[in-house]
Amino acid sequence: MxxxxxxxxxxxxxxxxxxxxxxxxxxxxxxxxxxxxxxxxxxxxxxxxxxxxxxxxxxxxxxxxxxxxxxxxxxxxxxxxxxxxxxxxxxxxxxxxxxxxxxxxxxxxxxxxxxxxxxxxxxxxxxxxxxxxxxxxxxxxxxxxxxxxxxxxxxxxxxxxxxxxxxxxxxxxxDDIVPVQWAKLLLNLNNSINALSGLPLKTELSRQPYRRVLAAAQREALALLRQRGQRLARLTPVPTPWIPSLLELPDAVFRLLASRMLAIDPMARSSMQDDLDAGRKTEIDWLQGEILRLARDQQAAAPVNARLLELVHAAEQGGRRDWSGEDLLTEVLRTR
Ligand SMILES: NC(=O)c1ccc[n+]([C@@H]2O[C@H](COP(=O)([O-])OP(=O)(O)OC[C@H]3O[C@@H](n4cnc5c(N)ncnc54)[C@H](OP(=O)(O)O)[C@@H]3O)[C@@H](O)[C@H]2O)c1
Structure with missing residues (x-):
């Protein structure tokens, strides 16, 4: 064996x-x-x-x-x-x-x-x-x-x-794992939002303002990946580029159309929350940080992802970790 x-x-x-x-x-x-x-x-x-x-x-x-x-x-x-x-x-x-x-x-x-x-x-x-x-x-x-x-x-x-x-x-x-890795990374852009919310994943994703933050972060990333000609795997019932539009739907419609995305244990949280609880450095530089590297390579900006990265770094130093969806949305959109 x-x-x-x-x-x-x-x-x-x-x-x-x-x-x-x-x-x-x-x-x-x-x-x-x-x-x-x-x-x-x-x-x-x-x-x-x-x-x-x-x-x-x-x-x-x-x-x-x-x-x-x-x-x-x-x-x-x-x-x-x-x-x-x-x-x-x-x-x-x-x-x-x-x-x-x-x-x-x-x-x-x-x-x-x-x-x-x-x-x-x-x-x-x-x-x-x-x-x-x-x-x-x-x-x-x-x-x-x-x-x-x-x-x-x-x-x-x-x-x-x-x-x-x-x-x-x-x-x-x-045969080609890179489209799978990028599609997963787009989903993982939620780790920071979840960590900043302090909520279980299911509760956070059930609230439209948090989903709008995620949609904004994904749209930025999708534009950069499109520019680079990067193919994306489909890991969800809908094709990866459609996910932001789904996320932006009102709560009741989202619950109806995206039930698979909410098929998460009620207590599950992103491991980034666990890292913040334990006082460990998070993986933010390898998640939102990847989008910032893409932006830099293309001499473009990715302000929503940049702000999420800053907020997580601040949280690592004891900063705010109880952001409401509305506050977080205002905060990240302010930077665009
Ligand atoms: N957790 C999830 O739900 C999930 C889901 C999908 C993918 N992932 C990915 O899977 C990877 C692992 O995540 P995780 O959540 O499992 O992390 P984790 O719970 O922090 O586990 C990693 C473990 O490795 C230990 N470790 C680090 N360096 C070591 C070394 N040199 N020798 C011995 N042990 C060492 C860490 O100890 P210390 O903390 O003391 O360094 C920690 O106990 C990450 O890339 C994550 O993004 C996680």
Missing amino acids: PGIAVFGAGSIGCYLGGRLAAAGSRVVLIGRPYQAAVLAEQGLTLSDYEGYRSRLDPDRLMFSTDPGAAAAADLVLITVKSGATDSAARALEFFLKKNAVVISFQNGMHNLALLQQRLREQTVLAGMVPFNVMQPAPGHFHQGSEGDLYVERSPLLTPFLPDFEAAGLPLTLV
Whole structure:
């Protein structure tokens, strides 16, 4: 049986690694001492919005705080936040097997290149996690929304496909992952809005003023991507470029037409809110920051995304995190 290592045992790492282990795969989770202590005490509980639930007792878990624990792995999943990618690659470069396959299951557009720069003897592939994972309690990881995992197609993935199938996490393989990554990034522009609202995702997305902020941020990004000739994958029932028009609809119509977008656990929040709660640096520079880089490359402006980025940086320093939709909309539109 191929060995799987998960580097970055947080929400996504513990959920993906835990589900693979629960289905019988040989998995080692690599993460921080605090997570090791929690899992050694509580074990790992996994659940999803459709009623899946499983539990791994501590003696069924392999957890290490040492990157060297990935040395025997045939497949390595990278699940650290984007700001930690370079240090993850540095930590792993001297340990990994030469023919190991590495999948980045991270958001953002630059993780793949960063990993490939250091992990030159391995095959590094980009993946995408479409769903939200939250931690309702220490040691409990809950998938709060739908979607299958995406990974760029490679024949080297073949030995691992049965592991993901058995875990109930089948991989959708695509020839070109970049349109998938950009389409996901457009959806992730909501992470900042959610974090600034302080509300659960479902409550926030049920309110038109917040959706109008998201629509404005997406329209800016879509214009820049169109200018660049970038193709976008369709990850939602409607094509990606139509999403802003859907978001701008009045609440009752939105609820009717976009019920799939609201098929989120009532308590699910963006992980950016968790980062702010924990006093950690957020991933904003790899989400809204990507749109600002696009704008800079095209000598254009992206004021809505720029303001959201500033507000999240301010929130990281203790600034406001209880923005009403109306206030946030006024604030971001003022800058245009
Ligand atoms: N959470 C979601 O719902 C979700 C959904 C889709 C995609 N994603 C993407 O998935 C990626 C991971 O997100 P996440 O929410 O799972 O993040 P997370 O909960 O912060 O998990 C990452 C974990 O990796 C640990 N870590 C970082 N560097 C490490 C190192 N050198 N050695 C050992 N452990 C290390 C972190 O510890 P410290 O915090 O102590 O550094 C943290 O425990 C991000 O790119 C995110 O955008 C997340």
